[in-house]
Amino acid sequence: MFHILRKIILISFLSFSYILIAQEKDKSSNHRLKTNTLELQEKKITDEAFNLLNHNEDKKAYKTAHLLLNKSKIKRTLINANLILAHYFNNKSSIDSSLFYTNQALKFNVIDNDSLRNRLYAVGYNLLAINNRKKGLLDESKKWHLKGIEASQKHKETELYYTHLHGLALIYSDLGDYTNALKLFKQCLDYKKQDPEIILGSYINISDIYSEWKEFDKSNSYLHKAKILSEKNNNYQGKAVVCISLATNYQLQNKIKEAIPLFNETIKIADKNELPQIAIIARLNLGKILLDQNKLDEAKIIFTSALDDTVKLGYLNEQNQIYNYLKDISIAQNDYKTAYHFTNKSSEIKDSIAHLQKDKEINELEIKYKTWQNEKEIKVLQVENKAKILELKNNEETLAYLNLQKEINQKKNENKILSLHNISQKKASEITSLKKDQLLKTAEINSEKQTKKITFISFTALLIPIIGLLFLYYQRLKTQRLLNQNEKEISEQKIISLVKDQELKLIKAAVKGQDKARTKIAKELHDSIGGNLAAIKLQLNSISTKPDTVENIQKQLDETYQQVRDLSHNLIPEKFSQNNFSNLLEEYLKNLAGINNLKTSFSAYPKTKIDLIADNLQMEIYKIIQELVTNTLKHAKATTIDLQLNYIEDNLNILFEDNGIGFDSQKKEGGIGFKNIHSRLSTISSSMEIDSMLKRGTIINIDIPLNNSHFKTNT
Secondary structure (H helix, E strand, O other), rough: HHHHHHEEEEOOOOOOOHHHHHHHHHHHHHHHHHHOOHOOOOOHHHHHHHHHOOOOOHHHHHHHHHHHHHHHOHHHHHHHHHHHHHHHHHHOOOOOHHHHHHHHHHHHHOOHHHHHHHHHHHHHHHHHHHHHHHOHHHHHHHHHHHHHHHHHOOOOOHHHHHHHHHHHHHHHHOOOOOHHHHHHHHHHHHOOOOOOHHHHHHHHHHHHHHHHHHOHHHHHHHHHHHHHHHHOOOOOHHHHHHHHHHHHHHHHOOOOHHHHHHHHHHHHHHOOOOHHHHHHHHHHHHHHHHHHHOOOOHHHHHHHHHHHHHHHHHHHHHHHHHHHHHHHHHHHHHHHHHHHHHHHHHHHHHHHHHHOOHHHHHHHHHHHHHHHHHHHHHHHHHHHHHHHHHHHHHHHHHHHHHHHHHHHHHHHHHHHHHHHHHHHHHHHHHHHHHHHHHHHHHHHHHHHHHHHHHHHHHHHHHHHHHHHHHHHHHHHHHHHHHHHHHHHHHHHHHOOOOOOOOHHHHHHHHHHHHHHHHHHHHHHHHHHHHHHHHHHHHHHHOOOOOOOOHHHHHHHHHHHHHHHHHHHHHHHHHHHOOHHHHHHHHHHHHHHHHOOOOOOEEEEOHHHHHOOOOOOHHHHHHHHHHHHHHHHHHHHHHOOEEEEEEEEOEEEEEEEOOOOOOOOOOOOOOHHEEEEEHHHHHHOEEEEEEEOOOOOEEEEEEEEEOOOOOOOOOO
C-alpha cells in the first residue's frame, strides 16, 4: 500500500511554460505587432494576466481572460486567454475545466508560423498530460508527453523539451519503472538553464525513487537539497512535498511518532495554500497509520474528509483506495452492510478506470498510422522518380524539335526579306496618294471647327438657365431632407415615450398584483392562522382541567404550521417554481429582442447547477437583471446585450455587457435603477463592479457568494 502512495506523491511544476509562450510570440511577430495597435494592447493585457498567475493572483487573471474571450477577435489573444483559464483551473485541480480550455486553445491554434504553432501544441500537450495523470489515466498522459517531446524537438524548444521529459519520468515512476524514471530525472538535473521548478521536482522525485528502494540516506540527501531550494524561492508547494516525503520515509522505517507531526504539518501547509492533491495524500497516509493503530473512528473521519476532495476533483485511483480503507474499517466494526456498499463503490471506480484506459488500442493505431505514412512516402518517391525519367526523355525530344524548328525559321527569314522589299515599294506609292488626301482633310477640318464653335456658343446659352433650375431643385431637396430628419426624430421620441408608458403600465400592474397578494396574505393570516392561534390560546388556559386538550393543541399546531408553509410557497411566482431558471432568463432575452429589435445572447455554465439555486434567490437575481436591462433600454441606445452566468468555486458570476453610448462611471452619480440594484445586492451580501466609458459601452460584473443553503433541497 505504501508503494502505491509513494507513486501518487510525485508531482510536476509548470509555472514557466505559459511565460515562454508570451515571450516567444513577441519575438516571432514583433514587426507585425508594431503596425497593429489593437494587438499590442491585447498582448500587454495577456502578459499582465500571465504575471498575475505567477504571483498567485488567480482570480484577477481569471476575470481578465474571460473579458478577452468575450471581446477579442484576434486568434493569438484567444489562444492565450484559453491557456490562462486552463492553467487557472489546473492550479485549482478542476480537471474537466482545465481540459476544456486546453482543447479550446488547441482548436484556435491555426497560426501560420510553424515554430510558434509547434510550441503552442507542446504547451497544450503538457496540460493535457498533467490533467489526465491527475485523473489516473497514465497511458493517456504518457501519449501526450511523447507528442509534446516530438513537437518541442522539432523546433529545438529546450525548455518545453525538459518539461515533457520531466512529465514522462513521472509516468515511468507511476508505472513502477524506476530505473528509466531515475535516468530521465537525472537528465533533467543537467538542464543548462537550471530552471528551479524542474530542478526542485527532480530532487523530490529522485528522493522518492531511492525511498522505494529503501535507500533512505540517499533519499534524505536529495530532500535536503529540495528543502533548501524551496525555501530559497518561497515555494509552498515544494515545502509541502518535501515535508510529506520526509514523513513517508519515517513511516516506511516504522518511525510513526516522527511521521505523524510531519503529516499534520503537510495538511496544514496544503490546506492553507490550496494544494488539494498533496492534502489528500497526507490524509491517506495519516489515515493508514490510525487504521494500523486500530483507531478506527479517527481513521474513518480522515478518510471521509479526503474522499470528499477526491470526488470533487475527479481523482479515480485515490477514490478506489479510500473505498477499500473504509470497507476494511466497516468490516472491523462488524458493519457488513456498509462494507458491501464500499465494495460496490470500489468496483464502479475500477470499471471507470478500465473503460478510460486505451493504451493498447492507442499504441496499435499509432503503429498502423506510422507504417501507413512510411508506405505512402515510399510510393510518392517512386512516382517522383518515374516523373523525372519521363521529364528527361521529354527534354531530349524537345531539343531535337528545337533544332528542326531553327532550320525552318532560317528558310522563312529568307522569304521574308524578299516580301519586305516588295512591300516597301508599295508603301512609297501609297505615301504619295496620302499627301493628296491630307490636303483635302485639312480643308474639311477647318470647316468643322467653325461649325463646332457656333454649336458651343448656342449650348452655353441654354446650359446657364438649366444650371440655375438644378440649383433651385437641390435647395428644395435639402430642405425636404431636413424636414424628414426632424419628423424621424419626433417619431423616435414618440416611440421612446410609448415604451416608457408601457413600462409604467407594467409596473402599475405589478404593484396592483402585489397589493392583491398582500390582501390575500392578510386575509389568510387573520382568518386561518389567527383563528387557530386564538383557539390554541384558549385551550392552553384550560389545559389543567382538560387532559385531552394537549392532543388537540398539537393537531392545531400542525395544521397552523402547514398553513404557514403553504402560504410561503404561494408567495413565490409559478414561473420560478415550474421552470428552469436558465431557460427563464433565455426566454426573457429572446422576447426582449423581438420587441426592441435588439441582438441578445445568453450563456450559463453549468446550467444544471444554476437551475438548482433556491427560488427566492432566483427571483432576486431575475429582478437585478431586469433592472440592468431597463437601464440599458432607457439610457444606453444599445443594439446588443450579452448576459453570462458562471458558477465557479461557490461563487455565481453575472457578466452583463452592452454596446451603448456608455457613461463615466467615476463621475456619474447612480440613478434610481443602480440604487435599487445595490440595495438588492446588499441583502444577499454581493458585490458589483461597473466598467464603462463614453462611446465604448458598459460592462457590469456581479459576484454572488453561494453555499448549500442557497440551493434547492428535496423537501
